[in-house]
Amino acid sequence: MTELTLDSVREMDRKDPLASFRDRFEIPEGVIYLDGNSLGCLPKATPERIETVVREEWGRDLIRSWNTADWIHAPRRVGTKIARLIGAGADEVVAADSTSINVFKALSACLQLNPERTTLLSERGNFPTDVYMMQGLSVLSGGRIETRLVDGEDIMGALDETVAALLLTHVHYKTGRMRDMKAVTAAAHEKGIPVIWDLSHSAGAVKVDLNGANADFAVGCGYKYLNGGPGAPAFIFAAKRHQESVFPALSGWLGHAAPFEFDDTYRPAPGIDRFQCGTPGILGMAALETGLDLMLDADMTMIRFKSLALGSLFVALMEDLCDQHGFTLACPADEAERGSQVSFHHPDGYAIMQAVIARGVIGDFRAPDILRFGFAPLYNSFEDVWHAVEAIRGVMESGEWRNDRYAQRAAVT
């Protein structure tokens, strides 16, 4: 690598084939935003789209918009667009509910595929809501269903014939470590275990090939790399081969074969539609669809390439800070194992991150000691990375992070 200077970094931006996408997002003045893995930036097309939905579809056309604006098919239409980003078929994904709720749908589906098995398996330190949804299902079953958490490296050894479902996050939210979806899925299948992949930190950020990996179920979030807005609808993937075997546990009316017949008896809709439940939030769906339309204009291979380059630049620039100020790498150094973020341990991570944010560089902190920086290749530049590391350097060299105000924990970290 040639010596890294601001000039050489700017040269990377000049050569970046995705550079023009940045103009399609609102990037606030004075902000370096490296938290698109928590909430993606606002696409410039979104406010106008939302205004049309509010003023025209809702305000003017009112109830008729379920048909005339095709609100009723929004979950499928949006799902089909997500499918293109994750290697799924058009009839295998639906946008609906939250990631947590979709985890529950997938877990209960696996229990139906494996009615004799009683263990739900995941890894310690997985994103909490995934593990929590397992625990709620266990309590609901009166203890018949058991949850088992093992250390991440022990997952393969824990696959046995008691396991009804394996629930893993593809890219870990703290470490950014990416699992080998194909290998893990194959190993699980050898023991008859269907796998649920949480793609919250994958969709739109790394290449995902669900069908190439022979995946069973997947869920994920719309508000991170898909730029769907705060609390955007989530999604669920169910492999075509499983769909007809599942009687949804969350059997709401919009998953019914004929919801407007107002039958007394639930009959699951054919295929993926049965994974819908209640009435979809149309404002959220519209914002998510606008974010997806933008992303589908880009090439996922180029996104992944740039994402890794941004991450590797960050790691390289942090090298002397790690030596001098006590950061240690929390994400894999190996690009093949890394998602679209880098992260570092530091015992004073919370205060340091607040001080960095005060300098206009937004990453986030994850308890107990992780500083996390996400890369959204459609709007992050190599120069962003340069300035972010300079901000960290400034914060450490000045010691300004020791200011008491940076120790105050906010409600949301």
Added chain:
Amino acid sequence: MTELTLDSVREMDRKDPLASFRDRFEIPEGVIYLDGNSLGCLPKATPERIETVVREEWGRDLIRSWNTADWIHAPRRVGTKIARLIGAGADEVVAADSTSINVFKALSACLQLNPERTTLLSERGNFPTDVYMMQGLSVLSGGRIETRLVDGEDIMGALDETVAALLLTHVHYKTGRMRDMKAVTAAAHEKGIPVIWDLSHSAGAVKVDLNGANADFAVGCGYKYLNGGPGAPAFIFAAKRHQESVFPALSGWLGHAAPFEFDDTYRPAPGIDRFQCGTPGILGMAALETGLDLMLDADMTMIRFKSLALGSLFVALMEDLCDQHGFTLACPADEAERGSQVSFHHPDGYAIMQAVIARGVIGDFRAPDILRFGFAPLYNSFEDVWHAVEAIRGVMESGEWRNDRYAQRAAVT
């Protein structure tokens, strides 16, 4: 009653103390909207509020808005506003998810309160999603939990010691019949049965006094009389006395006591917060809150008074049409038993409703034969009712409803 003429009806509007609220809604030109029980009209304040959320809170302040715009407390803040409309305590309601999902939460909570009991009871012809959620829970339990549907008039006789939960809609979506919440709840409690009230057609439309009725759980919808927009977040009420006994089946991270500690073990948040699950949709929450703020400026007693007057006027004006054109009243004639809608049976109801809609009067059809007209006293006028009945009269006298195009069923009816 003096003879009803357009003039006498206009006089009612002149004397209506709620008349000024109509100006705070967008009412499309040429439309008489009597479908606020399906999707409420757009408050004029909503587009600007949504634009602020999109452009400023999301676009400019990004992830920081979870704290600075207090997104994180939106479910509680909105829930507290709903609580004021339904006779609940400020710490007993949370806005979250869909009505269907909240039904599941309430049903599974009742099963925990009554661990020895295995029957979920409701009425035939209840709103489908309520009944469907019971059925999904039954399948999930491997058949241990049984669902039982009886005719509406047989509910009281079906209350026995096998019943773990009684799930009823307070105001029936087709007939508009309102149940006596206090009497039913008391009868159920005598048998140790907690009751779940679906308030989808009650909240903001009729007086509800959950705590006065000693209610256990309730759910309801944000997009009807609360004017929260298409697919608005729903809500759930859990009586304070039950909250600490429930380990939520849908145990998502935002129902955790300390979500940002990222623990491996679910610990329910104190009180009503445990009924949250995943990340709330902030655009939907903002629209719902704007609708609620408008409604809270009005007096619920006046809303109820006007609602009944609108309904009784409709019924009176329809009298000769019933005689001459085969409509029969599907809602209670007695105001005390009626919610905020009227409905009529007609064997050709679907085509008739489409022809009425083509004349600019929007009600809706519910299979198999119900024409439904809802009254939102904040924006519907007595003159609306007059013109609606005149439109029905025109459609019947001309026979225009027989046109083939009115027989075509849309995806959503």
